[in-house]
Amino acid sequence: MKIRGAGAALIALCALGLVVLSSHCKTAPAPSEVNQALQQEQDLWRAGASIFAPEEYEKYRQVLAGARRLFEKEELKVGFFRDYEKVRQEFGRVLAEGERIRKLIEDRKASLSGEIEARKKDLFSRYETLNTLSLELSQRTLSRRQLAQADVLFRESDRFLEKASYEEARSRLDSIESLLNQAENILRQQLERYMSQEEIARWRQLAERAVEKSRNGNQLVILVSKLERKLTVYKGGAAYKAYEVGLGFNGLSDKLHAGDNATPEGEYRVIKKVSPSRFGKALLINYPNEEDIKKFNEAKKKGYLTPASRIGGLIEIHGGGKDGLTQGCVALDDAEMEELFRMIPIGTPVTIVGTTDPNNKIIAILRREYREHK
Amino acid sequence: MKNLMKLSVLGLLVVFLFSSCAKQPTQQMDEAKAAIDAVVQAGGNIYAKEEMKKLNDDLQAAMDEVNAQSKKLFKKYGKAKEMLAKVKTDAEAVNALIPARKEEAKNEALTAQTEAKTAVDEAKALLDKAPKGKGTKADIEAMKADLAGLETLLTEVQSAIDGEDYFGAKDKALSIKEKAAAISEQINAAIAKVKR
Numbered sequence: 001m002k003i004r005g006a007g008a009a010l011i012a013l014c015a016l017g018l019v020v021l022s023s024h025c026k027t028a029p030a031p032s033e034v035n036q037a038l039q040q041e042q043d044l045w046r047a048g049a050s051i052f053a054p055e056e057y058e059k060y061r062q063v064l065a066g067a068r069r070l071f072e073k074e075e076l077k078v079g080f081f082r083d084y085e086k087v088r089q090e091f092g093r094v095l096a097e098g099e100r101i102r103k104l105i106e107d108r109k110a111s112l113s114g115e116i117e118a119r120k121k122d123l124f125s126r127y128e129t130l131n132t133l134s135l136e137l138s139q140r141t142l143s144r145r146q147l148a149q150a151d152v153l154f155r156e157s158d159r160f161l162e163k164a165s166y167e168e169a170r171s172r173l174d175s176i177e178s179l180l181n182q183a184e185n186i187l188r189q190q191l192e193r194y195m196s197q198e199e200i201a202r203w204r205q206l207a208e209r210a211v212e213k214s215r216n217g218n219q220l221v222i223l224v225s226k227l228e229r230k231l232t233v234y235k236g237g238a239a240y241k242a243y244e245v246g247l248g249f250n251g252l253s254d255k256l257h258a259g260d261n262a263t264p265e266g267e268y269r270v271i272k273k274v275s276p277s278r279f280g281k282a283l284l285i286n287y288p289n290e291e292d293i294k295k296f297n298e299a300k301k302k303g304y305l306t307p308a309s310r311i312g313g314l315i316e317i318h319g320g321g322k323d324g325l326t327q328g329c330v331a332l333d334d335a336e337m338e339e340l341f342r343m344i345p346i347g348t349p350v351t352i353v354g355t356t357d358p359n360n361k362i363i364a365i366l367r368r369e370y371r372e373h374k
Numbered sequence: 375m376k377n378l379m380k381l382s383v384l385g386l387l388v389v390f391l392f393s394s395c396a397k398q399p400t401q402q403m404d405e406a407k408a409a410i411d412a413v414v415q416a417g418g419n420i421y422a423k424e425e426m427k428k429l430n431d432d433l434q435a436a437m438d439e440v441n442a443q444s445k446k447l448f449k450k451y452g453k454a455k456e457m458l459a460k461v462k463t464d465a466e467a468v469n470a471l472i473p474a475r476k477e478e479a480k481n482e483a484l485t486a487q488t489e490a491k492t493a494v495d496e497a498k499a500l501l502d503k504a505p506k507g508k509g510t511k512a513d514i515e516a517m518k519a520d521l522a523g524l525e526t527l528l529t530e531v532q533s534a535i536d537g538e539d540y541f542g543a544k545d546k547a548l549s550i551k552e553k554a555a556a557i558s559e560q561i562n563a564a565i566a567k568v569k570r
Contacts (some may be wrong), residue, residue: 012467045427065438135516144519145526148553152527325515 032158033091034071037064040098046262048164049101056101064094073088076199106187116173120157123176127154130183133365135220140345141249145182148178190252194227194354206267210351211237220348222270222317222329226252227355231317231330243340246322246331252354255287255328257296257305258312263305264330267293268350270317280319280334281341285350286316302325317350379533399441402458407432409465418468418490420541421475427453431463479540485497486547493554494524500561513564517557524550 016205041064043226049057067090127150134143153176160169193199207223214221215237223232226247233241248261255264264287272284288296296311317330318335330352332340410418410429419428425500436457498521504514527550534543 028516068435069438069442141515141519144516145392147521148520148523149527151556152524152546152549152553155552156545159545159549 003277011122013234030071030075030220031088031091032291033088034068034096037067037091037094037098039104040095044098044101044105046314047102047105049105052105052112053101056104059299060097062099063097067091067094076102087337108286109164109166113161113164114156115280116161116169118167119173120154120161120169123173123180124154124250126180127151129174129365130180130187134183143186144177146183146186149305150183153179154253170258190250190277194252197358200358203265204356204358206351206353207356209267210349220344221351222348223345224263224317224350224352225309225354225356226265226352228357231332231340233340241340243332243336244322245317248328249325251326251328254354255292255312255315256299258310259327263326263352264292264315265352265354268315268352269345270346270350271346273344273346274316275341276315276319278316279316279331281337281346282316283341284314284316284320287313292325305318384459390399397451398444398457399458402455403437403440403460405435406458406461406465409462409469413465413469413472415510416469417474417476417538421467421479423470425464425471429461429465429468432457432464433543436461459541475539476538479537480535481545483531483535483540483543486544486551487528487535490531490547490550490554491528493551494521494528497521497554497558497561500558504565513560517561517564518555521554 007013024111033171044057044060049060067087070090071084071087074082074084127147127350130143131147134147153172157169157172157176160166160172207225210221210223211234213219214234214303218236220240221234224230224231224245229245229247231243232239232243247263248255251260251263253260253262255262268285268287268289270283273284274284293311296305296309299305300309301308312328315329317332317337317340318326320326320331322331322333322336410426410433413422413426413429418429419420436454439454440451440459441456501514501517501521528547531543531547531550534540534546535549
């Protein structure tokens with residue numbers, strides 16, 4: 001009985017000992033900083049650490065690897081002997097460094113994004129200017145391809161910016177800049193002389209002479225201003241009637257030879273009234289005049305034109321619609337052409353100039369563009 | 375004394391066996407690296423970015439383990455071998471995923487290309503039908519030139535697809551589609567202007 005009692009006491013003592021041991025020798029749990037740091041490393045990578053902070057990220061990874069080794073070493077120990085304090089401290093340092101890198105990445109991204117956005121804004125403003133200019137011209141096809149492509153690339157760069165793919169966005173902006181340069185060159189070739197003060201002064205002189213003619217002879221005189229796409233009939237020195245007109249495919253250039261689709265500039269007169277013509281009613285002018293012939297011959301002599309080039313002719317003021325693009329003629333809407341046809345006698349002086357307004361909208365746009373990007 | 379000598383020799387032999395016979399698992403290392411290289415070759419950096427990152431990290435961890443063991447007197451490469459074998463198996467699994475993802479990206483690019491082409495064709499058809507009346511002729515010429523610009527860009531989409539740059543092709547195609555839709559809107563506005 002005594003032995004049985006002693007045995008039971010021993011078992012109870014053992015059980016108590018086990019309980020005490022298990023409560024005091026529990027394996028310490030791994031510090032939460034370990035998993036936080038591992039997750040942080042993944043997040044940093046996803047945020048583009050290897051791109052936006054490569055050196056800092058590499059160092060961070062090395063420190064993290066060291067901390068992991070320390071953790072693994074501690075894990076190999078028997079639970080009772082494990083002490084995670086050093087591990088916790090080490091991973092704490094990793095987390096702090098990771099946080100610093102996260103902010104660094106955000107700052108660098110914001111700075112890059114800002115730089116790209118600013119360049120995009122600048123390019124877009126330039127695009128809008130050129131787009132407006134190209135749509136203001138009678139020949140609206142000029143540089144449209146380049147501008148439409150630039151528009152698509154702006155959209156592409158937006159997509160890349162959204163994805164934080166800054167290099168790709170930047171490469172699209174480079175392409176846009178190249179397209180805008182091409183568009184500007186095309187427009188400038190056509191319009192540069194419209195910015196020349198000497199050329200504008202010469203055109204104004206021609207225009208003033210036309211008005212003077214109408215005043216002195218009390219006769220009708222036609223003045224066509226190409227840039228403004230306007231035909232004005234002067235009578236007794238004053239504007240009597242005005243019409244909107246369409247010009248050649250290459251209407252803003254001065255005509256030099258057959259097939260250049262340019263509208264001639266100079267002093268002419270109506271030599272024939274044609275009815276019906278291919279485009280409703282028409283007033284045929286005496287292109288080429290002496291000056292045109294002289295210019296053509298000089299250009300041929302200097303080799304600007306091939307020996308087979310011809311000067312052309314049959315330049316008319318005709319109907320068919322002011323929105324049409326001609327091969328060099330001046331086109332009006334049919335109803336207005338009817339009116340003009342009735343009004344104008346053969347022999348009426350016709351002066352065609354580039355522009356008479358040195359401050360018109362298109363020139364203002366060109367000058368602004370020129371100042372901003374020269 | 376004799377026994378002591380025997381024991382010492384035996385001890386040295388055991389130490390020698392433990393320290394020098396455990397060689398670095400170079401074959402497993404090479405195999406794991408080759409498996410990852412195969413994933414890169416298949417386009418892993420494009421189509422399996424996350425998985426590639428994990429593979430590289432796991433390989434690095436395995437290499438760290440090899441390195442740590444190589445500095446010990448009693449080298450045990452068992453764990454490193456297991457890690458390397460897992461990297462190899464995982465890399466093979468990722469490699470197997472890529473063709474399907476590539477195909478998916480290709481299909482998305484092709485769909486976007488078709489949509490862009492359809493949008494351009496629709497705008498062209500609309501332009502052909504647009505009444506060339508007062509106030510629209512010059513606009514129509516401008517829009518025709520715009521569409522010609524888009525058609526040039528469509529060839530770039532095809533080039534990107536041919537070069538297996540499916541994501542780039544898709545982005546470009548979607549941008550073309552948007553621009554073509556904007557042109558269609560302009561055409562409709564021009565038509566409405568004539569009708570008024």
